[in-house]
Amino acid sequence: MGICERTDQGEHFHIPVMPQEALELLHLPQGGVAVDGTLGLAGHALLMARALGADGHLIGIDRDNASLGQAEKKLSSLGLKVDLLQGNFSTLDKILAGLKVCAVDGILLDLGISSFQLDDAKRGFSFKSDGPLDMRMDAQAQEVLAAELVNTLKENQLEKIISEFGEERFARRIAAAIVMQRAKAKITTTKILADIILRALPRGYTRGRIHPATRTFQALRIAVNEELESLSLGLEVCFKMLKKGGRLCVISFHSLEDRLVKNKFKSLNLSLEGTILTKRPLVASDEECAGNPRSRSAKMRAIERIG
Numbered sequence: 001m002g003i004c005e006r007t008d009q010g011e012h013f014h015i016p017v018m019p020q021e022a023l024e025l026l027h028l029p030q031g032g033v034a035v036d037g038t039l040g041l042a043g044h045a046l047l048m049a050r051a052l053g054a055d056g057h058l059i060g061i062d063r064d065n066a067s068l069g070q071a072e073k074k075l076s077s078l079g080l081k082v083d084l085l086q087g088n089f090s091t092l093d094k095i096l097a098g099l100k101v102c103a104v105d106g107i108l109l110d111l112g113i114s115s116f117q118l119d120d121a122k123r124g125f126s127f128k129s130d131g132p133l134d135m136r137m138d139a140q141a142q143e144v145l146a147a148e149l150v151n152t153l154k155e156n157q158l159e160k161i162i163s164e165f166g167e168e169r170f171a172r173r174i175a176a177a178i179v180m181q182r183a184k185a186k187i188t189t190t191k192i193l194a195d196i197i198l199r200a201l202p203r204g205y206t207r208g209r210i211h212p213a214t215r216t217f218q219a220l221r222i223a224v225n226e227e228l229e230s231l232s233l234g235l236e237v238c239f240k241m242l243k244k245g246g247r248l249c250v251i252s253f254h255s256l257e258d259r260l261v262k263n264k265f266k267s268l269n270l271s272l273e274g275t276i277l278t279k280r281p282l283v284a285s286d287e288e289c290a291g292n293p294r295s296r297s298a299k300m301r302a303i304e305r306i307g
């Protein structure tokens with residue numbers, strides 16, 4: 001994730017998280033082939049493109065069509081070969097087969113959503129402005145909206161999602177409040193849900209550093225987009241698409257994501273297929289965190305394919 005701003009021309013830009021660290025770990029060769037599996041607003045991709053140089057080939061993938069349009073504007077004038085495609089990085093093998101690319105030198109996954117998505121009220125990712133409870137990254141391919149989960153799941157299922165994906169200690173109270181409110185009227189907007197969450201929490205809890213609805217909204221987003229399933233499969237598929245000596249770098253923002261990455265890398269190391277390049281995950285410097293608060297929870301891990 002990173003900070004997203006809008007220029008006077010209506011173009012969005014994005015400050016990528018730990019950009020230099022990502023570039024160093026990816027160590028892309030001039031003229032090589034690389035994949036940004038979570039293209040977003042092309043913050044990282046732009047740097048990757050420069051590292052590949054004019055003879056390189058950059059493949060950018062995002063589940064979100066709107067982000068692809070934004071990224072294209074930034075990458076089109078660089079001279080190298082660029083392919084931008086809508087899709088899930090968990091299907092990278094099929095995407096690369098479609099492009100007739102057998103293997104690549106580097107892959108970056110910068111997980112979660114961008115501020116561009118978060119700031120668009122119509123997408124329903126944020127409680128900061130009112131919008132429909134949607135939260136789908138890909139509105140064409142995905143059928144289940146956050147509103148459906150909130151209005152149809154059993155109380156214990158909601159509690160589990162909010163507790164596990166949101167790491168919210170008041171998950172039980174929030175789930176109970178949701179079920180009570182939806183019996184009166186369907187919960188359809190981000191503001192209605194945020195108000196229910198606020199009322200469900202003990203008073204002191206609302207004085208924390210983050211907004212009290214943050215964890216529940218994050219949990220619903222992860223559930224709607226089946227993000228952990230995509231990551232689990234994606235790590236397997238992406239690693240297989242690396243050339244010998246190719247590198248996979250993952251930036252995660254959630255302890256469950258980081259655990260998946262850590263365990264997968266460990267098992268690849270044990271089976272002598274990969275060398276872990278980050279004994280401990282890299283985190284953003286104090287300076288970066290001050291300029292980009294979202295980088296606070298970022299963890300970066302990388303592995304090189306040897307087998």
Ligand SMILES: C[S@@+](CC[C@H](N)C(=O)[O-])C[C@H]1O[C@@H](n2cnc3c(N)ncnc32)[C@H](O)[C@@H]1O
Nearest residue numbers: 001016038040041042043044062063088089110
């Ligand atoms: C944190 S943003 C990436 C920001 C980007 N690194 C930049 O610097 O502009 C994550 C992006 O990945 C996309 N995304 C998340 N999960 C994905 C998946 N499984 N496959 C493809 N794209 C995904 C989101 O739609 C979002 O645009």
